[in-house]
Amino acid sequence: MSIKGINRGSRRPTSLLTRVLSFVLLLIASTGLLLGYTGVRIIEKFARERFEGRMQFLARHLALNSELGLLIDERSMLERLTSNALTEKGVVKVTIENSNGVIIAESMKKNHSAPNQVSHVVASAGMDEENVIFGVGSPLEGLQNEKILGKVTIFYTDEDLKGLVRSLNAQFTLIAVGVCLLGAFLMLLIARSILAPLRNLVVATQRVANGELNLAVEGGHLKETVHLSQSFNSMVKAIRESRTALRETYEELAKQKNMAEVGKFSMVLTHEFKNPLSIIKGSLDILKKPGIPPETSALMMRYVEEEIQRINRLIEEFLLFSKPKRPDLKPCCGYRVLEQVAEKFRVGIANAGPRITCTASDESSAVLLDETLFTRAVENILKNAVEVSKDDGVVSLSSYSKDAYWIVEITDGGPGVLPQIADLIFEPFYTTKATGTGLGLAIASNAIAAHGGKIEVAAEPEEGTTFIISLPLAQQPPENGGLSGSDFGG
Incomplete structure (x- = not known):
């Protein structure tokens, strides 16, 4: 069995049963037609030869019986002979001519054409029949001295023969059709006995694919x-x-x-x-x-x-x-929530930590949020960012819309994250600090995932770390209006 590429065409594969039945029907039909045609031709040839031989025999017989009538010129006897010959099947016309070619006796059937004919000469031997019988003289000499008395002609039609051939053709056709149907029926039974286990196997394969x-x-x-x-x-x-x-x-x-x-x-x-x-x-x-x-x-x-x-x-x-809490998502102004978290941290660290900035390309972006859960996630990320940043550094929160998502980027001024650690920081209980549970970023990741979003980290050693949050935009305006940084004194 060869393995080929996927057939990208629209041609539907045929079943094995269809192929087998088609092949068997074609084989039986072609064989039956060939045998039927050959048989009909052989029978037709045999019947035609027998039919034409019979007409020739009839002409010879009529010529022998007409010899006496021609010798004595007894036309009534010749008329009876032609009438009797006309009763033979297929004969439509009979004529007897004298030695001068004049028809002296004729019988025919009405409304019949005679496309075929056979003739036989009526001759009389020139020596006595007794001399030939008793061995006086030679038979060859008698034949050489024959006297032509006339000619017998029989006109006949082969319509009966053609009808026989047509009947044979019809019978052979019916037989061939019957053989084809019988062969197809038998082959169908055989094919079903072969294909039934295969069909069961296909059904079983589908059940296995469904896990049974x-x-x-x-x-x-x-x-x-x-x-x-x-x-x-x-x-x-x-x-x-x-x-x-x-x-x-x-x-x-x-x-x-x-x-x-x-x-x-x-x-x-x-x-x-x-x-x-x-x-x-x-x-x-x-x-x-x-x-x-x-x-x-x-x-x-x-x-x-x-x-x-x-x-x-x-x-x-x-x-x-x-x-984890199931989020209660509502359309909110995402920038307003970010600014609230930033302002809370500004107040908390006062002048003893990095400067916190919050910007947005579109301050009115509507996002589906559970404010409490999202605030907790941002607080956990922002807390880590403040802890790793220097007091004279900057922690920035920026947001913008892209396609159907609201993007938040939180960037710190810390030492960055090693590539081999970047995939581990969202794991529960993982921490690089001496204190802490290692659950802050894991909780943030779960909260963002519960919003239908994702959180990623982009970091280079000694160049700080950026956490990128992507959340779906809402299709309707936020329930609360957008607030700028001035509303919080920032």
Whole structure:
């Protein structure tokens, strides 16, 4: 079996049954027509020879019987002879001529043409018949001394012969058609017995393609189809076993991954909760001491409150990552949300951090957003950007529309990200810092994906990092009007 390129034409393939039946019908029809034509021709030739021989025999017989009538010129006897000859099948006209070529007896049928004729000379030997019989003289001498008395002519038609040929043609045609139909019927039965297992195999193949692997096909009664079905069943069994083994492997890997995630989660949880709890314990120990100054007591209480808030934020991060919120998408002014986040960070860092800028090519772009979820994602990215940037550096937020998407680029002035790390920074619990859960960017990535968008990172070592967020634009105006940076004092 050769393997060829894909047929790009519109020609539909024919089935094996159609091809077999077409071939058998063509073979039987051509054979039947050839045999029928040959048989009819042979029979026609034989019948024509017999028919013409019969006419010649009739002419000779009539010539012998006419000899006496011509000798004695008995025309009434000759008329009876022509009338009797006219009763023969196919004879339409009979004439008897004398030695001078004058017709002395004639009989014919009305309204009949006579395209064919046969003649025979009426002759009388010149010696006595007794001398020839008793051996006196030579027969050759008698023939040489024959006397021409006249001629007998029989006119006949071969319409009956042609009718016979037409009847034979019709019969052979009917026989050929019957043989073709019978052959086609028998071949159809044979082909179906051959193709039935193949059709079952095709149906089974489609069921296997749909994922049904607990099946087996029968091979019929032919050795070849039995072997084919056995091979197919072996293949399905191998696929079933491979899929079972693969599923078990996936389940085992999933269990191992879950265990690894649980171990990593426990390690991060222990590390992140240890410091706040140590500070809280130390602060409470100091508060238990008698006679501490009010200023120290107030400071310790502030430490306890801050660490409790820190623990609360950690718990919120873990919950947000483990059970992500389904976004409630509404048309919003994307630039307004960005400017709000930027202004919040400006206030938070005051003059102790990099300068934060927020620009937009179109401040009224409507985007489908869950403001709370999107704000949390941008805050996590912006928090990392502020932490890695120098105090005299710049962190920029810029937005623009491209095709059917709203694009946000957040660029920091940090050391950049190594290429081998760029694909890992969105993984949960991955961090390059001494502190932190490593969930910030993972939560941001999940939040953007929940909006139907994507987040990418473009970074070069020592040249800063740019996070690129792409979100679908809304088809209707935002529910809140666009706000410029002046609305926030920025």
